Amino acid sequence: MLEHVRRLTALTPTINLSILETNLQRCQWVNQFKQILSQMILTGFITDTYAASRLINFSTHSNFIPFYYSLKIFNHLHNPNTFIWNTVMRSHLEHHNSPHQAINFYKLFLLQNTPPDHYTYPILLRSCAARVSEPEGQQIHDHVVKSGFDSDVYVRNTLINLYAVCGNMVSARKVFKESLVLDMVSWNTLLAGYVNVGDVGEAEFVYDRMPVRNTIASNSMIVLFGRKGCVVKARRLFDLIEGKDMVSWSALISCYEQNGMCEEALVLFVNMNVCGVMVDEVVMVTAISACTSLSVVLMGRSVHGLAAKVGIQDYVSLQNALIHLYSSCGEILDAQKLFNGGVLLDLVSWNSMISGYLMCGLIEDAKTLFDSMVEKDVVSWSAMISGYAQHGCFTEAVTLFQEMQLLGIRPDETALVSVISACTHMAALDLGKWIHAYISKNKFQVNVILGTTLLDMYMKCGCVENALEVFYAMEEKGVSTWNALILGLAMNGLVEKSLNMFEKMKNTTTLPNEITFMGVLGACRHMGLVDEGRRYFSSMTQEHKIEPNVKHYGCVVDLLGRAGLLKEAEELIESMPMAPDVATWGALLGACRKHLNNEMGERLGRKLIQLQPDHDGFHVLLSNIYASKGNWSNVLEIRGNMAHHGVVKIPGCSVIEANGTVHEFLAGDKTHSQIKDIELMLNVVAAKLKIEGYAPITNEVSLDIDEEEKETALFSHSEKLAVAFGLITIPPPAPIRIIKNLRICNDCHTVVKLISKAFDREIVIRDRHRFHHFKHGSCSCLDFW
DNA sequence: ATAGGGTTAG
Numbered sequence: 052m053l054e055h056v057r058r059l060t061a062l063t064p065t066i067n068l069s070i071l072e073t074n075l076q077r078c079q080w081v082n083q084f085k086q087i088l089s090q091m092i093l094t095g096f097i098t099d100t101y102a103a104s105r106l107i108n109f110s111t112h113s114n115f116i117p118f119y120y121s122l123k124i125f126n127h128l129h130n131p132n133t134f135i136w137n138t139v140m141r142s143h144l145e146h147h148n149s150p151h152q153a154i155n156f157y158k159l160f161l162l163q164n165t166p167p168d169h170y171t172y173p174i175l176l177r178s179c180a181a182r183v184s185e186p187e188g189q190q191i192h193d194h195v196v197k198s199g200f201d202s203d204v205y206v207r208n209t210l211i212n213l214y215a216v217c218g219n220m221v222s223a224r225k226v227f228k229e230s231l232v233l234d235m236v237s238w239n240t241l242l243a244g245y246v247n248v249g250d251v252g253e254a255e256f257v258y259d260r261m262p263v264r265n266t267i268a269s270n271s272m273i274v275l276f277g278r279k280g281c282v283v284k285a286r287r288l289f290d291l292i293e294g295k296d297m298v299s300w301s302a303l304i305s306c307y308e309q310n311g312m313c314e315e316a317l318v319l320f321v322n323m324n325v326c327g328v329m330v331d332e333v334v335m336v337t338a339i340s341a342c343t344s345l346s347v348v349l350m351g352r353s354v355h356g357l358a359a360k361v362g363i364q365d366y367v368s369l370q371n372a373l374i375h376l377y378s379s380c381g382e383i384l385d386a387q388k389l390f391n392g393g394v395l396l397d398l399v400s401w402n403s404m405i406s407g408y409l410m411c412g413l414i415e416d417a418k419t420l421f422d423s424m425v426e427k428d429v430v431s432w433s434a435m436i437s438g439y440a441q442h443g444c445f446t447e448a449v450t451l452f453q454e455m456q457l458l459g460i461r462p463d464e465t466a467l468v469s470v471i472s473a474c475t476h477m478a479a480l481d482l483g484k485w486i487h488a489y490i491s492k493n494k495f496q497v498n499v500i501l502g503t504t505l506l507d508m509y510m511k512c513g514c515v516e517n518a519l520e521v522f523y524a525m526e527e528k529g530v531s532t533w534n535a536l537i538l539g540l541a542m543n544g545l546v547e548k549s550l551n552m553f554e555k556m557k558n559t560t561t562l563p564n565e566i567t568f569m570g571v572l573g574a575c576r577h578m579g580l581v582d583e584g585r586r587y588f589s590s591m592t593q594e595h596k597i598e599p600n601v602k603h604y605g606c607v608v609d610l611l612g613r614a615g616l617l618k619e620a621e622e623l624i625e626s627m628p629m630a631p632d633v634a635t636w637g638a639l640l641g642a643c644r645k646h647l648n649n650e651m652g653e654r655l656g657r658k659l660i661q662l663q664p665d666h667d668g669f670h671v672l673l674s675n676i677y678a679s680k681g682n683w684s685n686v687l688e689i690r691g692n693m694a695h696h697g698v699v700k701i702p703g704c705s706v707i708e709a710n711g712t713v714h715e716f717l718a719g720d721k722t723h724s725q726i727k728d729i730e731l732m733l734n735v736v737a738a739k740l741k742i743e744g745y746a747p748i749t750n751e752v753s754l755d756i757d758e759e760e761k762e763t764a765l766f767s768h769s770e771k772l773a774v775a776f777g778l779i780t781i782p783p784p785a786p787i788r789i790i791k792n793l794r795i796c797n798d799c800h801t802v803v804k805l806i807s808k809a810f811d812r813e814i815v816i817r818d819r820h821r822f823h824h825f826k827h828g829s830c831s832c833l834d835f836w
Numbered sequence: 837a838t839a840g841g842g843t844t845a846g
Contacts, residue, residue, distance in 0.1 A: 141837090173837055208838040215839095239839040246840085270840040277841095301841040308842090336842045372843050399844045406845055434845040441846090465846050500846080 066096050068105075075109045084116055088124065103128050104135045111142035136160045137170045140178075150178035154187065167194075169203045176209040185217040204232045208240055215244025220253070239267050246275040270298045277306025301334040304341075313341040317350060330357070332366040339372040348380040371399045378407025402430045409438030429463045437469035445473040449482065467495065468504045475508040483508050484517075497521075499529040506532065510539025530561050538570035541577060544824060549574040550583075565597050572606040576613070577824065577831055584610045601627075605635035609831065612642025617651060633666060634832070640672040645829070652676040660689075 066074075074087050091097040091106065103124070110121040125131065125139055136156065143153040157175055160167070172195050179188035192210060195201045201210075207230045214223035223244045227237060238261045245254035254275050261268060269292045276285035285306045292299055300323045307316035320338040323330065335358050342351035355373055358364040370393050377386035390396070390404045401424055408417035421427070421435050432455045439448035452470040455462060462470075467490065474483035487505055490497065497505070502525040509518035522528075522536055533556045540549035553571050556563060563571075568591045575584035588607050591597045604627050611620040620639050624631050636659055643652030656673030663669060670689050677685035824831050 170837065177838080205838055210838095212838065234838095236839050241839090243839055265839095267840045272840095274841070296840095298841050303841095305841060331841095333842045338842095340843065368843050375844065401844095403844050409845095430845050432845090437846055463845085468846065 066090050066094050068102060071096070071102055071105060075105065078109070078113075079115070081115060081117075081120075084110065084113075084120070088120075092127075097124075097127065098129065100128075100130060100132050100135070104132065104138065107135050108138050111138055111146060131163075131165070133165055133168050133171065136163075136165065137168070137174060140171075141174050144174060144178050144181065150181040153178040167198060167200075169200055169206065172198075172200050172203075172206045173209040176206070176213045180209075180213045180216040183217055185214070185219060188213045188217065202231065204230070204234060204237070207232075208234075208236045211237060211240045211244070215240060215247055218248050220244055220248055220250070235263060235265060238262070239265070239271065242268055242271050246271045246278075249275070249278060251275060251279055251281075266292060266294050266296055266299060270296075270302050273299065273302040273306060277302065277309055280310055282306060282310050282312065295328075297329055297331065297334065300328055301331075301337065304334060305337045308337050308341045308344070311344075313344045316341040317345070317347075320354075324357070330361065332358070332363045332369045335363070336368050336372045339369070339376050343372075343376045343379050346380050348376065348382055351376045351380070365394055367393075367395050367397050367400060370396070371403050374400060374403045374407055378403070378410050381411060383407060383411045383413065398426065398428055398431070402428075402434055405431060406434045406438065409434065409441070412442065414438065414442055414444065429460060429466070432460060433463055433465035433469065436466050440469040440473045440476075443476070445477045445479075448473040449477075449479070461493070464495075464498070464501055468500055471501075471504045471508050475504075475511050478512055480512045480514070483512065487517075487521075497525065499525070499527050499532060503529065503532045503535050507535040507539065510535060510542060513543060515540065515543050515545060528559075528561065530564055530567065533559075533561060533563070534566045534570060537567060538573065541570050541574040542824070544577070544826075546574040546577045563595060565591075565600060565603070568595075568597065568599075569602055569606070572603060572610070573831075576606055576610040579610070579613060581610060581614045581616070601629055601632045601635065605632060605638060608635050609638035609642070612639050613645070613829075613831075615642070615646045617642055617646060617648055621651070633663070633669075636669070637672055640669070640676070644672070644676045649676060 071087070071091070074083075078084050078087060088097075088106070091102065096102050097106075107121055107124060110116045110124065121139065121142065125135070128135065140153040140156050140160075143149050143156065154175060157171075160171075172191065175191045176188060176195075179185075179191055192213075195206055195210070200206050207226060210226045211223050214220070214226065223241060227233070227241050230237060238257065242254060242257045242261070245257060254272065258264065258268060258272055269288055272288055273285045276282070276288065285303060289295070289299060289303045300319065304316045304319050304323070307313070307319060317338060320330075320334070320341075323334070335354055338354050339351055342348070342354065351373070355364070358366075358369055363369065370389055374386045374389050377383070377389065386404065386407045390400060393400060401420065405417045405420050408414070408420065417435065417438060421431060424431060432451070436448050436451050436455075439445070439451065448470055452462065452466060455466070467486065471483060471486055474480070474486065483505075490501070490505075495501070502521055506518050506521045506525075509515070509521060518536070518539055522532070525532060533552070537549050537552050537556070540546070540552060549570060553563070553567070553574075556567070568587065571587050572584060575581075575587060584607055588599070588603070591603070592599060604623065608620045608623055608631075611617075611623065617639070620642060624635060624639060627635075636655065640652055640656055640659070643649070643655065653673070653676065656669060656676060659669040660673060674685070674689035677689065
């Protein structure tokens with residue numbers, strides 16, 4: 052080592068201040084720096100405090116010298132002066148993102164009996180501000196007062212900033228008021244504090260009383276107006292600014308963007324370029340974000356091109372925004388190209404790419420990338436879990452959540468929401484309850500989204516009591532919360548309570564939306580409240596100015612149809628501004644059958660089968676109409692057509708009893724004993740039905756099932772029907788598979804309707820899409836939202 | 837030396 056040093060110093064035997072300055076100016080590599088350092092140690096020049104401070108200053112400000120070098124030099128100094136201490140502390144704060152270390156160095160500094168100067172405290176106060184740590188800041192404030200630097204205007208301004216950043220405007224204002232000297236920075240800092248806490252009144256008060264209003268102050272006000280949704284005020288202020296700078300434009304553009312006025316944001320961005328104002332990566336990120344919201348990939352490409360032209364395309368934030376843009380617009384290859392070619396990628400880039408893949412449905416690619424990550428954060432896990440949940444991979448979502456638990460990573464709200472929604476879809480009540488307990492145990496804040504998701508889960512799993520508990524415990528409730536409550540109660544048959552809750556909602560400031568009215572109209576339908584249904588329907592359009600959607604119409608058509616108002620129902624269908632969906636027509640056809648209006652039923656049924664021959668529902672509805680009149684030859688004709696069109700489906704669903712017990716019915720991982728109960732039930736029904744003299748139309752149906760389908764599910768719907776009519780015996784239990792995208796078919800409906808009639812028992816069946824509520828041999832459905 | 841603008845998971 053010593054030999055090495057000697058060899059190096061032999062090249063430049065002497066050193067003094069001017070040689071040091073020259074050498075440092077030329078220094079571009081770590082080895083050159085090492086050479087200078089060795090020389091200084093060997094000549095003893097390092098003990099010259101000023102020379103040492105030049106060396107430290109250089110090393111902390113260069114980007115090629117590792118920070119531990121600076122610290123090593125620092126440790127070798129015998130008597131570092133205040134300047135050197137300040138340099139090291141500032142370096143921790145500014146270049147190494149460790150304000151905590153800056154404060155630790157201050158503690159060492161105090162032990163040295165070296166007096167701090169007026170540069171020392173601003174550095175420390177900024178460190179506290181960076182950590183948003185008011186108690187630490189308060190301590191430094193005490194030191195400031197003791198050391199007498201509290202009259203320094205720089206120190207006072209950084210104190211105002213500290214309290215402002217921590218949101219303590221009382222203290223910020225106190226420091227401001229007690230200042231003998233106030234400059235523009237003091238005013239702007241106080242103003243920025245009120246902007247930070249979102250206090251428009253106080254901010255305007257300060258802004259109006261400023262002796263001089265410069266561009267920085269006006270820009271702050273634009274930001275505030277933008278955050279508060281006062282777009283017009285922001286624009287007016289922008290137009291009044293004499294010397295608009297890049298930040299003024301940037302602030303207004305992001306004001307538009309944040310308030311959903313993305314076209315205006317882009318127009319302003321183009322204008323900014325036309326006016327020859329310089330653009331940087333910050334304003335470009337905002338512009339790209341606006342392009343993403345509007346899905347205008349071409350505009351995004353031109354911003355990308357501009358960034359390349361200006362030479363700032365390598366900024367990580369810009370690349371991340373572009374990855375997000377391209378994957379949102381389905382241009383996943385462009386996103387991938389950016390990601391693979393990115394030089395300076397960060398965690399956000401990886402997370403954006405993962406969510407980009409997920410957005411495009413490339414689940415495997417997302418998982419591969421996720422697995423290859425060396426360092427994952429909560430966002431990575433949440434993105435992956437919620438991606439799984441959104442694509443119906445509920446088992447995978449839950450498995451990944453459990454993996455995350457095993458690694459001891461605390462999930463965030465997104466992960467919890469996603470996994471609860473997976474539980475909702477799978478009717479995995481036990482796991483859902485476990486997660487609820489986990490949330491309570493770990494003191495997670497149950498906010499609107501999380502609370503609503505839990506409430507929704509309990510409602511959709513039939514646990515009304517638990518759902519209500521969650522509802523009442525929630526401090527803040529959003530429209531989605533009320534919707535989950537109102538719809539959930541209606542779904543579970545508590546219709547009166549559902550309507551009561553809607554009346555309660557009217558007393559709050561939360562306005563109902565189209566989903567709320569789905570619940571309300573659905574409740575009226577369950578109860579057969581024709582007048583109320585009509586009234587709510589008109590209040591939705593008249594008072595609340597909500598355009599009814601297909602489902603709203605369908606609901607009212609069903610309500611009218613059930614009440615026997617077939618003509619009115621048909622007229623409503625004809626008045627619809629959009630094409631009626633299958634359920635709407637189904638409601639009217641079902642009503643025709645119930646009210647024995649064969650003329651209308653046959654007319655509509657024949658028309659619909661012609662329009663949509665591949666839909667099993669219409670065939671069944673028409674055959675039911677014939678069956679109710681005993682026209683068996685017509686029934687067989689329609690059933691034959693069904694087989695011809697290949698529309699016989701395999702069903703699957705879960706049955707939820709009023710007490711919340713969930714039975715997997717026809718599919719799902721359940722024990723044989725539960726199936727046996729159902730078998731037993733069906734056989735009893737079969738016996739009853741036979742006595743009542745139903746015709747065995749199921750002969751035909753069971754023949755329609757092909758061998759392949761038989762292997763897929765243990766209970767095909769035709770077998771069930773056959774069982775119900777006592778025509779065949781149940782085959783020995785085979786392993787039951789979970790069938791995805793379960794859908795209750797019409798024959799399954801028929802069976803359960805019969806059960807509900809025979810046992811005079813209400814049954815609620817839930818599949819992936821809706822609740823089926825069976826009562827007295829008829830069924831009404833409420834769709835999920 | 838202290839004051840103003842942006843992005844990612846749902």
